[in-house]
Amino acid sequence: MPKYSRLTKQKKLILDVLRQTNIHPSADWIFEQARKEIPNLSLSTVYRNLSLLKKAGEIQELNYLETFGRFDGNPKRHYHLLCEKCKGIYDLDFPSQHHLEEEANKCSGMKVTGHCLFFYGLCDKCSE
Ligand SMILES: [Zn+2]
Ligand SMILES: [Zn+2]
Numbered sequence: 001m002p003k004y005s006r007l008t009k010q011k012k013l014i015l016d017v018l019r020q021t022n023i024h025p026s027a028d029w030i031f032e033q034a035r036k037e038i039p040n041l042s043l044s045t046v047y048r049n050l051s052l053l054k055k056a057g058e059i060q061e062l063n064y065l066e067t068f069g070r071f072d073g074n075p076k077r078h079y080h081l082l083c084e085k086c087k088g089i090y091d092l093d094f095p096s097q098h099h100l101e102e103e104a105n106k107c108s109g110m111k112v113t114g115h116c117l118f119f120y121g122l123c124d125k126c127s128e
């Protein structure tokens with residue numbers, strides 16, 4: 001039987017927790033969920049594994065405004081909408097604006113390699 005290291009097991013669990021939600025959780029939230037499976041897990045282990053998963057391109061960390069430190073199990077490029085009231089983060093089913101980079105390229109003459117576009121407003125619940 002192959003011997004799995006603790007790190008591998010923890011990393012897999014953290015990835016599973018993150019892939020099974022779409023709330024774009026913080027490391028604390030992931031820690032609380034993962035601890036149900038591995039009670040002796042530490043928060044620093046969660047942070048270390050999140051960093052490894054991010055480097056491996058398995059997950060992303062959101063880094064704009066109040067989304068800083070929130071994680072996304074979907075590594076594909078997509079846009080987000082932040083609710084300014086409840087701080088909920090929602091995926092936006094919005095076509096990727098690749099042409100913006102070409103435009104920026106043309107305008108600046110620089111080699112534009114990416115962009116971030118970020119939306120904020122009020123979710124359904126908060127706008128009632
Ligand atoms: Zn809201
Ligand atoms: Zn997302």
